[in-house]
């Protein structure tokens with residue numbers, strides 16, 4: 001704290017606005033403090049060769065193997081949740097407040113997959129409870145659905161600090177858990193909310209503008225049949241681009257038609 005509390009507060013607000021809203025160390029680091037004097041017999045810092053930065057896209061082999069085997073060993077959703085809670089291979093779990101696993105009906109025929117928890121989801125430990133979640137609830141209500149009739153989860157179960165984009169490495173470490181979650185729930189349809197979930201699950205490099213509204217048939221390990229999946233714009237994108245709601249409305253109608261058709265044919269109506 002300086003002699004200017006109002007300035008400190010403004011600086012703190014600016015940090016929050018720019019995404020520096022997570023404490024990464026227990027004690028603060030004063031980066032403005034003058035450097036400590038160099039002891040006379042110390043090796044001059046310039047003569048120590050700089051260490052190469054770790055390659056940020058390389059996947060630590062043991063963490064990837066742990067993720068795959070922990071996910072595969074989970075025989076039900078509760079075991080999968082426990083396996084994720086105990087998984088330390090993804091550094092996001094260290095900065096997140098809570099594991100954000102899923103919300104809704106674990107037997108639902110429709111599973112929605114978002115990107116990653118934001119600040120409010122991180123605090124609550126539930127997906128889609130902030131502004132984009134409220135829009136998602138209204139979108140679902142518009143076709144007669146609610147959290148009692150769908151299951152909602154995310155590609156990543158931990159919040160990336162400051163809502164930054166997750167790295168490819170983080171996505172690769174969390175994907176085995178999501179695939180296992182889908183295989184255990186055995187939904188009849190998926191909705192992929194946004195570019196990141198669509199890319200991770202479809203493997204397609206095509207953008208969300210091209211893929212949204214087009215039903216994909218996904219191969220999910222552990223499921224015998226291909227699973228129909230509908231990419232849609234992420235609700236957070238719709239909040240920033242209200243004009244795109246028109247396309248999302250068309251996608252919601254397409255989703256409703258697919259669900260109606262499934263429930264007309266299906267005898268197992270207690271799924272939704």
Ligand code: URA
Pocket residue numbers: 114115116117118121126127128129130132133154236
């Ligand atoms: N955005 C997401 O993708 N998921 C959430 O849970 C919240 C916001």
